[in-house]
Amino acid sequence: MSTELPESPPAPPEVSQDASSSAPSRRTFIATTAVGGAVVAGGLIAGPSVFGAEPAEAVDAPPSSRVSLTVNGERRTVTVDNRTSLLDLVREHLGLTGSKKGCNAGACGACTVLVDGRRVNSCLTLAVRLEGAEVITIEGLSKGERLHPLQQAFIDQDAFQCGYCTSGQIMSGVGCIDEGHTGSPEEIREFMSGNICRCGAYVKIVRAVEQAAHGN
Amino acid sequence: MHPFSYTKAADTREALDAGRAGGRYIAGGTTLVDLMRETVERPHTLVDISALPLREITVTRRGGLRIGALVRMSQAAAHRGVRALFPVISQALELSASAQLRNMATIGGNIMQRTRCTYFRDVTAACNKREPGSGCAALHGVNRTHAILGTSDDCVATHPSDVAVAFTALEATVHLLGPDGERTVPFADFLLKPGSTPHREQALRRGELITAVEIPALPRPLKSGYLKVRDRQSYEFALTSAAVALHISGGVIHEAKVAAGGVGTVPWKLPAVERELIGRRPSDALWAKAAERAAEGARPLEHNGFKVELLKRTVERQLRVVGGGK
Numbered sequence: 132m133s134t135e136l137p138e139s140p141p142a143p144p145e146v147s148q149d150a151s152s153s154a155p156s157r158r159t160f161i162a163t164t165a166v167g168g169a170v171v172a173g174g175l176i177a178g179p180s181v182f183g184a185e186p187a188e189a190v191d192a193p194p195s196s197r198v199s200l201t202v203n204g205e206r207r208t209v210t211v212d213n214r215t216s217l218l219d220l221v222r223e224h225l226g227l228t229g230s231k232k233g234c235n236a237g238a239c240g241a242c243t244v245l246v247d248g249r250r251v252n253s254c255l256t257l258a259v260r261l262e263g264a265e266v267i268t269i270e271g272l273s274k275g276e277r278l279h280p281l282q283q284a285f286i287d288q289d290a291f292q293c294g295y296c297t298s299g300q301i302m303s304g305v306g307c308i309d310e311g312h313t314g315s316p317e318e319i320r321e322f323m324s325g326n327i328c329r330c331g332a333y334v335k336i337v338r339a340v341e342q343a344a345h346g347n
Numbered sequence: 348m349h350p351f352s353y354t355k356a357a358d359t360r361e362a363l364d365a366g367r368a369g370g371r372y373i374a375g376g377t378t379l380v381d382l383m384r385e386t387v388e389r390p391h392t393l394v395d396i397s398a399l400p401l402r403e404i405t406v407t408r409r410g411g412l413r414i415g416a417l418v419r420m421s422q423a424a425a426h427r428g429v430r431a432l433f434p435v436i437s438q439a440l441e442l443s444a445s446a447q448l449r450n451m452a453t454i455g456g457n458i459m460q461r462t463r464c465t466y467f468r469d470v471t472a473a474c475n476k477r478e479p480g481s482g483c484a485a486l487h488g489v490n491r492t493h494a495i496l497g498t499s500d501d502c503v504a505t506h507p508s509d510v511a512v513a514f515t516a517l518e519a520t521v522h523l524l525g526p527d528g529e530r531t532v533p534f535a536d537f538l539l540k541p542g543s544t545p546h547r548e549q550a551l552r553r554g555e556l557i558t559a560v561e562i563p564a565l566p567r568p569l570k571s572g573y574l575k576v577r578d579r580q581s582y583e584f585a586l587t588s589a590a591v592a593l594h595i596s597g598g599v600i601h602e603a604k605v606a607a608g609g610v611g612t613v614p615w616k617l618p619a620v621e622r623e624l625i626g627r628r629p630s631d632a633l634w635a636k637a638a639e640r641a642a643e644g645a646r647p648l649e650h651n652g653f654k655v656e657l658l659k660r661t662v663e664r665q666l667r668v669v670g671g672g673k
Contacts, residue, residue: 193350213393214348216380236381237448249421249450255380256451259353260373260395303447310421310446324581325445 196259202227203271209258217253217261218242221268229269229298233327240326243299243306244268250306252325269298272305281305281343290339292330300326304340313344348384355395359524359556362396366554367526370394374417375452377444378460386470387461387477401455401558404428409564412436413522416455416557420510421446423454433517433562435571435590439509442575445582455557458511458521458538459549463584464493464504475501476545483545491650492586495658497612498646502545505609506538507584512608513573515616516590519562525555534560538613566594566602574665576609576657585609587658589665593624600624600670607641610658617641620662629670638663 199208202225209224218235221227221244233241235254242253245267272279281304284290291297303326307313312322319337328336354370356362366372371390373379374397382388401417406428414423423429424440443449443457452460466472466484473482485493485503493503511534519534537550551557571592577583587609594602603624605617623637641662642655 194352196353213351213353214383235384237377237445240445240447243447250447251451252377252447255377255448257353257373257376257380257393260355260376260397262355306446306450312446321581322446325447 198262200261201265211258213259215258217256217258220258227268227270241296241299243302250303284339284342288335288339290335291332296328308344349389352392365394372396374456377448377452411564412562414454414560417453420449420452435513435573438573439513443509462504463507479546490648494612495645495647495654496610496615497540499541502541506613512606512614513590515614516604516606517562519560522559523555524558525552541612569594570669572669576661587661589662591665591669593670631672634663634666
């Protein structure tokens with residue numbers, strides 16, 4: 132799954148022309164290319180581009196904006212390509228890789244975070260729209276070494292197998308509990324249905340949400 | 348995703364100016380951002396309208412409801428007035444999408460959302476809605492989930508909204524604000540059937556904003572509810588659905604408002620079913636007789652013939668749930 136920081140294959144100025152042979156790791160590659168809008172222009176010239184139909188316009192750097200928001204209690208000011216999702220912002224700009232990219236289309240819930248206290252799909256949230264927003268990701272849930280009750284409940288109930296959906300499940304569960312939709316296992320299932328678990332750990336996920344909501 | 352400029356409108360005037368200049372309004376963004384990523388949507392400018400004062404839900408003097416365009420789906424679903432006056436609206440909302448999406452998506456954006464037809468979303472497929480004149484891959488393609496009512500040779504895509512089905516049943520009006528001022532459009536005229544211009548989906552003029560959806564007052568007591576039938580139990584679009592509101596007094600049905608979803612190119616009002624009900628006494632026999640008329644005019648495609656019978660049964664069951672069985 133590609134990020135949109137930038138979307139086209141870039142050739143960042145930090146990397147010299149012969150650097151392609153040095154085979155950077157996926158994460159270094161993404162981290163290097165995600166530094167800012169300035170690197171993008173070179174990339175658009177260098178690589179095959181989705182904007183190939185308009186080469187004359189494509190040499191301009193895509194529009195970017197400056198946005199200030201709070202992530203896990205820390206004030207952050209970043210300049211982002213307008214296309215950047217909140218998910219790509221936290222993962223690729225801020226290094227918070229707990230939030231996962233599953234479908235990148237709002238269909239799986241792996242990217243769930245809290246924005247101003249509400250659970251949302253960060254993959255469908257444009258970072259540029261978050262001026263002044265307060266974002267909580269899975270990394271911001273614990274109090275130091277003390278896990279959030281729902282994190283502890285996921286461990287107690289063994290509510291995961293591969294773990295890829297887990298951070299989204301937990302963030303969504305926190306929202307579900309805050310909203311008060313934990314009256315029954317059926318209600319939890321309905322209000323957690325935006326989080327897909329391909330391992331099928333649903334029974335234990337529901338138990339974990341129940342444990343955190345009702346302390347049993 | 349193609350690059351775009353971004354501007355946040357501080358007030359309605361700024362929004363209208365940007366809209367008139369060709370900017371695309373964004374509210375919750377759950378459909379638009381998704382489709383931009385698929386390059387189905389390619390706006391050059393996004394106009395963020397989230398700061399506009401359109402977040403109120405008000406109960407009107409006679410017991411109707413006015414829902415601001417920027418009210419989030421989750422807010423509208425949880426609102427006490429909505430739940431008390433029109434359970435069909437809160438149920439339709441809570442059976443839509445996921446909790447996360449309902450926290451993002453707005454009422455105005457919900458009725459603007461675009462079809463889930465897979466050919467529409469696939470930029471390599473023929474689609475008259477996305478690319479006028481390119482043809483319709485669904486017409487003779489994999490069309491199990493497509494429409495059986497209101498279709499044309501150019502488009503058979505369903506409208507995906509649930510709450511729009513409730514709005515259609517209740518005969519809501521859409522409040523609009525444009526460069527030339529305010530106007531209201533009946534919900535039935537707001538969403539357009541495809542005909543030969545499936546790319547035209549709403550009766551919106553250039554730069555117009557949705558400001559609210561208004562539900563007219565109906566005689567009380569009013570019972571209402573929404574039934575959604577789908578391939579999985581939750582977080583899925585409707586195969587068929589039914590929105591029903593009944594005013595029963597003295598053992599006789601005096602008002603009946605019925606519409607169906609998942610079957611039409613627009614939410615499908617069922618006046619023939621309503622006529623069967625009005626002036627009669629609730630009974631299982633009546634529900635069955637009225638529901639028999641639900642699929643009148645249906646034109647099933649190769650893979651969605653099952654929707655004809657499923658629609659009748661969906662309507663019958665929801666009439667019984669709302670009106671009571673005997």
